[in-house]
Amino acid sequence: MLQVDSINVLYGRLQVLWNVSCDVSAHQFVTILGPNGAGKTTLLKTISGLLKPASGSITFEGEELSGLAPYKICEKGLVQVPEGRKIFAGMTVKENLEMGAYLPSSRKHFAESLAKVYSLFPILKERQNQLAGTLSGGQQQQLAIGRGLMQRPKLLMLDEPTLGLSPKLAAEALHTLKVLNETGITILLVSQEVLQSLQIAEYAYVLENGKIALSGTSAELLENTDIKKSYLGL
Numbered sequence: 001m002l003q004v005d006s007i008n009v010l011y012g013r014l015q016v017l018w019n020v021s022c023d024v025s026a027h028q029f030v031t032i033l034g035p036n037g038a039g040k041t042t043l044l045k046t047i048s049g050l051l052k053p054a055s056g057s058i059t060f061e062g063e064e065l066s067g068l069a070p071y072k073i074c075e076k077g078l079v080q081v082p083e084g085r086k087i088f089a090g091m092t093v094k095e096n097l098e099m100g101a102y103l104p105s106s107r108k109h110f111a112e113s114l115a116k117v118y119s120l121f122p123i124l125k126e127r128q129n130q131l132a133g134t135l136s137g138g139q140q141q142q143l144a145i146g147r148g149l150m151q152r153p154k155l156l157m158l159d160e161p162t163l164g165l166s167p168k169l170a171a172e173a174l175h176t177l178k179v180l181n182e183t184g185i186t187i188l189l190v191s192q193e194v195l196q197s198l199q200i201a202e203y204a205y206v207l208e209n210g211k212i213a214l215s216g217t218s219a220e221l222l223e224n225t226d227i228k229k230s231y232l233g234l
């Protein structure tokens, strides 16, 4: 479904991604792991079209994405839930969800999408008229995911959705992603929760210093000695 082929990405003269390749198949749950500063956010932003690769190609359902405006990419069903949630704090919960369905392709299905989001996250329905900035961290994360769902994603990319959440809320957020995946949404999850992410994802890539250091099925990586030593403290 998504094919990232040997992309190089720079900020000015600073190269951050080096020949990065990764694939996501339809309906798969894939995770990208790696320490702070590895380039995970840069990779997602490049897939979303917010950054342009200096070389390499990115295709989605067989179509080349490089050169397309971010909103065009979003319209194809490739949706990013940004790091740090980036909800609109001064707008209500419902207005935030309306922003998620801003593009005409998703606005048509607004009522149906809203009902789905509210059934997945009942607290958002209860708080629909409350200012989003007054929600708790866990609720804000639900809102950020809900806003992404309003765009009717085929592939949902999430950038560290568990950051700053308690272990219990983080586990709940990851479980929600598993449920979404089972409803047919393909998931690309960027995470520093290595153990938990490997437990729910089918396939994983490890990004270190802008390069794919390792990849494999989650079962393979859970058995990998480097992963055990560097990431799982075993």
Ligand SMILES: Nc1ncnc2c1ncn2[C@@H]1O[C@H](COP(=O)(O)OP(=O)(O)O)[C@@H](O)[C@H]1O
Binding pocket: 011, 014, 016, 034, 035, 036, 037, 038, 039, 040, 041, 042, 043
């Ligand atoms: N806008 C930017 N301008 C210059 N350098 C940046 C910018 N954003 C990120 N970087 C640098 O790129 C590298 C990768 O960052 P990032 O993709 O945010 O990593 P991660 O998400 O894995 O923590 C870091 O060294 C970071 O300092």
Ligand SMILES: [Mg+2]
Binding pocket: 040, 041, 042, 083, 159, 160
């Ligand atoms: Mg990041």
